[in-house]
Amino acid sequence: KQEVTQIPAALSVPEGENLVLNCSFTDSAIYNLQWFRQDPGKGLTSLLLIQSSQREQTSGRLNASLDKSSGRSTLYIAASQPGDSATYLCAVPAGANSKLTFGKGITLSVRP
Amino acid sequence: DVKVTQSSRYLVKRTGEKVFLECVQDMDHENMFWYRQDPGLGLRLIYFSYDVKMKEKGDIPEGYSVSREKKERFSLILESASTNQTSMYLCASSLRGPNEQFFGPGTRLTVL
Numbered sequence: 001k002q003e004v005t006q007i008p009a010a011l012s013v014p015e016g017e018n019l020v021l022n023c024s025f026t027d028s029a030i031y032n033l034q035w036f037r038q039d040p041g042k043g044l045t046s047l048l049l050i051q052s053s054q055r056e057q058t059s060g061r062l063n064a065s066l067d068k069s070s071g072r073s074t075l076y077i078a079a080s081q082p083g084d085s086a087t088y089l090c091a092v093p094a095g096a097n098s099k100l101t102f103g104k105g106i107t108l109s110v111r112p
Numbered sequence: 113d114v115k116v117t118q119s120s121r122y123l124v125k126r127t128g129e130k131v132f133l134e135c136v137q138d139m140d141h142e143n144m145f146w147y148r149q150d151p152g153l154g155l156r157l158i159y160f161s162y163d164v165k166m167k168e169k170g171d172i173p174e175g176y177s178v179s180r181e182k183k184e185r186f187s188l189i190l191e192s193a194s195t196n197q198t199s200m201y202l203c204a205s206s207l208r209g210p211n212e213q214f215f216g217p218g219t220r221l222t223v224l
Contacts, residue, residue: 031210032210032212034212034213036215041200041218041220042217042218043116043202043215043216043217043218044202044204044215045215046212046213046214046215049211049212089155091213093210095210098143098145098160098162098206098208098209098210098211098213099145099157099160099170100155100157100213102154102155103154104152104154105154
């Protein structure tokens with residue numbers, strides 16, 4: 001059974017720092033990996049989907065990398081801003097169907 | 113842009129009431145999902161549907177049922193609400209297969 005882990009559970013950084021959020025998964029036979037952002041009390045916003053054949057995917061200040069063989073993905077946020085404060089979750093599909101297995105998320109606080 | 117809407121942002125119900133949560137997507141997606149999110153437990157899949165009138169149980173289907181009569185609409189039904197069903201409920205949709213999932217804004221349900 002696929003397990004997805006995100007450590008640490010919370011992170012606090014000063015504004016302007018470049019930071020890396022980690023996601024690890026136990027079964028490397030994945031189709032893709034999706035990163036989401038969640039603001040308090042809100043739904044999830046899809047940030048990036050990285051296919052198993054890709055190594056990286058970029059959107060603005062965000063860059064996601066994927067290393068299937070080691071069961072890891074990282075979300076890199078450049079020049080962090082207070083508006084980046086949110087919970088970031090990663091998720092992988094459970095096989096060929098669409099059911100996602102989620103990590104529990106990393107709550108990021110960017111201090112002005 | 114994909115849009116997933118949920119019928120209510122906040123809902124307060126009494127124990128024993130029948131509760132309907134509705135989700136509508138406007139992108140002709142085949143797959144639709146219902147999750148619940150609780151502190152410390154993360155997101156858990158209740159039910160999903162991969163086509164009209166088709167449904168599959170997720171990880172925690174007990175106490176819930178679903179209905180998908182039209183492709184764009186997926187309803188979650190709590191037959192007899194209980195206090196342990198107080199939670200944030202999130203709906204999502206995607207194209208068929210392990211594709212990017214898009215989430216609605218969530219419904220915060222409180223059962224008294």
